[in-house]
Amino acid sequence: MKKKIGFATVMLLVALSILSTRFYEVSLPVWHLLGGGNGPDPATLHLRGEFVESNLGAAQDREGFLTVRMIAQQYVFVPQCIIVPAGVPIRFRITSADAVHMLSFLGTDYGLKAVPGTVTEARFTFSKTGEFKIPCHEFCGAGHYAMRGQLDVVPQDQFSSLRPGERRTCGPG
Numbered sequence: 001m002k003k004k005i006g007f008a009t010v011m012l013l014v015a016l017s018i019l020s021t022r023f024y025e026v027s028l029p030v031w032h033l034l035g036g037g038n039g040p041d042p043a044t045l046h047l048r049g050e051f052v053e054s055n056l057g058a059a060q061d062r063e064g065f066l067t068v069r070m071i072a073q074q075y076v077f078v079p080q081c082i083i084v085p086a087g088v089p090i091r092f093r094i095t096s097a098d099a100v101h102m103l104s105f106l107g108t109d110y111g112l113k114a115v116p117g118t119v120t121e122a123r124f125t126f127s128k129t130g131e132f133k134i135p136c137h138e139f140c141g142a143g144h145y146a147m148r149g150q151l152d153v154v155p156q157d158q159f160s161s162l163r164p165g166e167r168r169t170c171g172p173g
């Protein structure tokens with residue numbers, strides 16, 4: 001009798017561990033509630049907090065820094081096209097709405113990892129003006145190879161002449 005209970009307990013524990021692993025893989029919001037992230041909840045990024053749509057793209061922050069906020073999600077970057085001035089340090093803050101993504105700014109040495117539940121922050125200065133492609137370099141699913149954004153680096157005076165709304169994105173919308 002004792003042996004039977006022991007076996008049943010072990011089987012129950014095995015079943016629970018398999019179930020919880022699956023849960024962990026498919027349900028990031030649950031993982032987040034359990035304390036797995038130190039940043040915004042991937043499930044509500046668009047609804048509240050720092051990464052709501054009106055807050056994305058380039059904007060001057062209170063300290064006078066230019067901050068670019070972005071979301072990476074299967075299989076786009078939001079905004080898809082970002083515009084920044086050349087020659088000034090730019091603070092990037094990025095998170096992911098789903099899987100881990102890796103942005104690389106082609107033609108520069110810079111890259112950024114986007115992790116769900118976490119905000120990655122970095123400061124970059126782009127010395128050259130031009131258009132730089134931003135492919136995803138971390139396999140993130142079926143559409144990974146088509147996942148690419150764009151960075152437009154423009155002269156400082158051109159950027160200064162843009163209205164705040166025009167600094168959000170250089171793409172359509």
Ligand SMILES: [Cu+2]
Nearest residue numbers: 136138140144
């Ligand atoms: Cu990817």
